[in-house]
Amino acid sequence: MDLMERTVVRCADGHVFSTASLPMQQAERLGPGRLVRCPRCTRLRNVVPVALEKR
8 A cells, every 4th residue: 555645635614635544544533534633724623535526
């Protein structure tokens, strides 16, 4: 597995950003999302993966 793989997520405040997959797997599980620090609001937020459109 490539440790630099990124996942695009959306935080509870609606901010969209990417995060490394490895920290996502180690983050505390909360339902369908995960708890990750949002770089926009700098708080720990529940995040869910964003479905990317294929062009």
